[in-house]
Amino acid sequence: MTIFEFLFPPGSFDIFLNIIIILIKIAVVIGVVMLHVAYATYFERKVIGRMQVRMGPMEVGPHGLLQPIADMLKLFFKEDIIPEKADKTVFYIAPLISLMAALSSLAVIPFYEGFVVANINVGLLFILAMSSLGSYGIILSGWASNSKYAFLGGLRSSAQVISYEIAMGLSLVGVMMMAGSMNLSEIVKAQAEYPAGIYAIPQILGFFVFVVAAIAETNRAPFDLPEAESELVAGYFVEYSGMRFALFYAAEYIGMIIMGCLAAACFLGGWTVPKYILAILPFLKYVPGIVWFVMKVYFVIFFYYWIRATLPRYRYDQLMAIGWKLLIPLALANILFTGVIKIMVE
Amino acid sequence: MVEFFFGFFAIMILFCSVMVVMSRNAIHSVLWMLVMFFHVAGVYLMLNAEFLAATQIIVYAGAILVLFLFVIMLLNLREEMNIEQLIDGWPAGLSLAVAMLVVLILALGSFSVKPWGQWSIEVVEKTTQTKALGKVLYTEYLLPFEIASLVLLVAIIGAVVLAKKKLKS
Numbered sequence: 001m002t003i004f005e006f007l008f009p010p011g012s013f014d015i016f017l018n019i020i021i022i023l024i025k026i027a028v029v030i031g032v033v034m035l036h037v038a039y040a041t042y043f044e045r046k047v048i049g050r051m052q053v054r055m056g057p058m059e060v061g062p063h064g065l066l067q068p069i070a071d072m073l074k075l076f077f078k079e080d081i082i083p084e085k086a087d088k089t090v091f092y093i094a095p096l097i098s099l100m101a102a103l104s105s106l107a108v109i110p111f112y113e114g115f116v117v118a119n120i121n122v123g124l125l126f127i128l129a130m131s132s133l134g135s136y137g138i139i140l141s142g143w144a145s146n147s148k149y150a151f152l153g154g155l156r157s158s159a160q161v162i163s164y165e166i167a168m169g170l171s172l173v174g175v176m177m178m179a180g181s182m183n184l185s186e187i188v189k190a191q192a193e194y195p196a197g198i199y200a201i202p203q204i205l206g207f208f209v210f211v212v213a214a215i216a217e218t219n220r221a222p223f224d225l226p227e228a229e230s231e232l233v234a235g236y237f238v239e240y241s242g243m244r245f246a247l248f249y250a251a252e253y254i255g256m257i258i259m260g261c262l263a264a265a266c267f268l269g270g271w272t273v274p275k276y277i278l279a280i281l282p283f284l285k286y287v288p289g290i291v292w293f294v295m296k297v298y299f300v301i302f303f304y305y306w307i308r309a310t311l312p313r314y315r316y317d318q319l320m321a322i323g324w325k326l327l328i329p330l331a332l333a334n335i336l337f338t339g340v341i342k343i344m345v346e
Numbered sequence: 347m348v349e350f351f352f353g354f355f356a357i358m359i360l361f362c363s364v365m366v367v368m369s370r371n372a373i374h375s376v377l378w379m380l381v382m383f384f385h386v387a388g389v390y391l392m393l394n395a396e397f398l399a400a401t402q403i404i405v406y407a408g409a410i411l412v413l414f415l416f417v418i419m420l421l422n423l424r425e426e427m428n429i430e431q432l433i434d435g436w437p438a439g440l441s442l443a444v445a446m447l448v449v450l451i452l453a454l455g456s457f458s459v460k461p462w463g464q465w466s467i468e469v470v471e472k473t474t475q476t477k478a479l480g481k482v483l484y485t486e487y488l489l490p491f492e493i494a495s496l497v498l499l500v501a502i503i504g505a506v507v508l509a510k511k512k513l514k515s
Contacts, residue, residue, distance in 0.1 A: 128400075174435065
């Protein structure tokens with residue numbers, strides 16, 4: 001046996017090839033999503049600018065198109081300030097936890113048929129697990145900064161994320177019951193078979209709960225109490241500057257994109273188009289699946305901005321009351337309702 | 347390959363568990379525990395128990411540990427961090443722990459692989475663990491499952507009663 005055979009036993013070539021393919025997929029997904037994060041900030045400022053009868057960013061490049069790149073360069077070269085009495089280790093790793101949790105969730109999202117980094121059976125649960133991990137970044141950054149504002153932001157966020165995670169998990173149970181699977185690709189395929197084409201119609205209650213919980217889960221307005229500017233300056237990341245602040249910012253936008261992908265895959269039919277629409281407009285079947293998926297994600301993200309520009313921030317007790325007294329009972333009722341109908345149909 | 351991963355997870359679980367008790371800072375203890383839970387989830391994954399692995403992270407890391415963090419932060423243990431020795435009588439605890447270890451090592455010999463029941467590895471792989479677990483839990487073990495949920499309900503009601511009492515006084 002030569003050294004070569006010892007190092008690369010038969011069959012190892014396939015494993016290497018698989019690993020290389022997975023690595024390429026990961027690089028493509030992260031690259032594309034990071035680009036989307038940069039331009040989601042531009043999109044947000046433009047959309048909100050228009051809604052408030054302003055122009056939004058206009059200075060850098062034509063129509064301000066290079067603004068995100070300028071912002072990125074600015075953040076990159078800014079001085080990195082760490083509070084003297086901060087817990088250094090935890091202060092360093094907190095933004096990394098946030099970003100890592102957000103990026104890991106991308107692994108199980110089916111962007112179009114067959115393109116998913118890790119096609120696992122418990123995809124939905126994996127996303128819920130990662131989003132609960134993401135809250136650690138927020139809580140720990142709040143604690144490690146050794147600042148009152150950051151600490152209050154972190155505490156608020158921990159309570160908020162725990163409360164809304166329950167509602168979000170329960171709202172997705174209806175989808176799991178209808179599809180009979182927790183694999184996101186299987187859910188999309190089951191939706192394509194379903195007469196209505198999208199689960200948002202039979203699961204309208206679940207969809208409502210999911211959308212509200214998703215906004216709270218990503219700490220976006222009108223549920224952005226952890227970073228409420230008017231009372232907490234910026235909340236949990238008030239002590240962060242430069243690149244570390246950018247990591248939190250990126251994690252928030254990736255979280256938003258993931259919620260968009262989840263809404264698209266679980267409720268809006270993923271990369272498929274409902275059959276009855278194809279029957280009326282048959283030429284639509286030549287549009288590739290990724291275009292449908294991305295359009296649905298963009299719509300959800302636009303919806304986020306729309307709500308941010310429309311609604312004022314809730315009070316903290318109102319936020320808790322909505323989560324526990326409205327969303328969770330609604331989601332439970334939805335599960336019961338779905339179960340009864342499923343038994344009756346079968 | 348499997349042995350390598352098991353060895354890695356086992357060593358990491360042991361190391362993190364030791365760090366949980368060794369850390370002076372309670373928040374660092376919780377963080378080590380978080381790392382440990384992830385490695386336990388890794389062991390579950392190696393046993394084809396992907397549902398358990400995901401629930402392990404959602405329930406323990408996502409809910410219970412966050413509550414730990416919450417409580418520790420509210421307690422504000424900055425002074426306790428400088429106490430030389432947190433508990434007295436550690437020799438008694440150490441001898442008890444060593445005795446337990448000896449018993450466990452002696453008991454290791456009695457472990458043996460018995461033939462599989464209805465749910466062999468192949469069957470679980472085919473039906474997926476989530477389905478297999480659901481089927482067993484809601485048919486064969488329905489009564490214990492319901493009893494467990496009742497116990498949890500009692501705990502919830504107890505917590506609400508205690509909280510309400512404080513509000514009144």
